[in-house]
Amino acid sequence: MLRESAYSSFWDLAHLPNFCITIEYDGKDFAGWQLQPNARTVQGELESALQTLNSGELVRIHGAGRTDAGVHASGQVASFTLHQQWDVEELRRAINGNTSKDVHVHSCHLESDDFHARFTAKRRKYVYRCRIDETILDRNFVWRLGWSPQIETLQSCADIIKGDHDFTTFSKWSSEVKNRRCIVYQSEWINDGDFVIYTIEANRFLQHLIRYLVGTMMEVARGKITVEDFVNLLEACDPKAKIAKAPPQGLCLEEITY
Numbered sequence: 001m002l003r004e005s006a007y008s009s010f011w012d013l014a015h016l017p018n019f020c021i022t023i024e025y026d027g028k029d030f031a032g033w034q035l036q037p038n039a040r041t042v043q044g045e046l047e048s049a050l051q052t053l054n055s056g057e058l059v060r061i062h063g064a065g066r067t068d069a070g071v072h073a074s075g076q077v078a079s080f081t082l083h084q085q086w087d088v089e090e091l092r093r094a095i096n097g098n099t100s101k102d103v104h105v106h107s108c109h110l111e112s113d114d115f116h117a118r119f120t121a122k123r124r125k126y127v128y129r130c131r132i133d134e135t136i137l138d139r140n141f142v143w144r145l146g147w148s149p150q151i152e153t154l155q156s157c158a159d160i161i162k163g164d165h166d167f168t169t170f171s172k173w174s175s176e177v178k179n180r181r182c183i184v185y186q187s188e189w190i191n192d193g194d195f196v197i198y199t200i201e202a203n204r205f206l207q208h209l210i211r212y213l214v215g216t217m218m219e220v221a222r223g224k225i226t227v228e229d230f231v232n233l234l235e236a237c238d239p240k241a242k243i244a245k246a247p248p249q250g251l252c253l254e255e256i257t258y
Contacts, residue, residue, distance in 0.1 A: 016081040023078060023104070028140050030070075032066065042073075042103060045103050046061050049098035054083070059082060066207075073252060073253040074254050075253060075254045075255045078117050126200055127198070128197070149196060154218075184201070185201045
């Protein structure tokens with residue numbers, strides 16, 4: 001429900017309210033976050049809902065993380081401005097009422113004019129889950145390994161990538177990306193019963209970076225390459241290096257820090 005005068009004392013006529021929402025989505029049936037022609041995306045789903053609420057006028061939404069096809073999120077953050085003034089809780093419910101059941105907005109609040117979900121973000125945290133037994137019920141949310149890797153071996157690799165590194169080897173090559181350095185604050189594997197779980201937090205991520213890291217760390221755990229080989233791959237900064245890529249469904253964007 002629109003609140004035409006609810007914030008008239010707070011905004012002048014030139015001010016566009018800057019909304020921030022926190023979103024959860026099941027990435028299984030999406031071609032990723034970012035808009036793509038002839039493909040269903042999370043950004044497209046939300047913009048379609050907002051356009052309906054905005055009298056048919058396009059609303060551009062900016063996400064903190066550009067998740068790949070099949071990747072999930074429990075803590076994605078996005079921002080957008082509207083020409084109309086809304087009560088934040090009513091706007092949250094209205095967006096949810098106009099999106100499919102695999103996307104849900106958990107919170108909505110107002111931010112300052114200079115807030116931008118992507119460019120204001122300081123850190124992004126992802127979690128990758130691998131199942132080591134043969135259970136299938138959560139197959140759309142885990143990488144079903146069917147075997148138990150040594151956590152110590154995985155952690156030896158994870159420790160190597162902490163800090164400031166050029167991740168050219170472990171990212172999808174694009175001539176448009178000039179800077180391939182990321183600062184990794186957390187890189188940790190844990191054994192959690194029937195799962196081995198990897199948590200990584202960094203200032204930014206390159207396309208496919210986490211999936212290449214996880215896939216190649218598993219190659220070390222399988223004994224196909226050594227920890228030293230892993231180090232050499234990282235230091236080589238070689239976009240043509242032969243590396244392994246984990247499937248998308250185990251990956252989830254969990255938290256954005258501002």
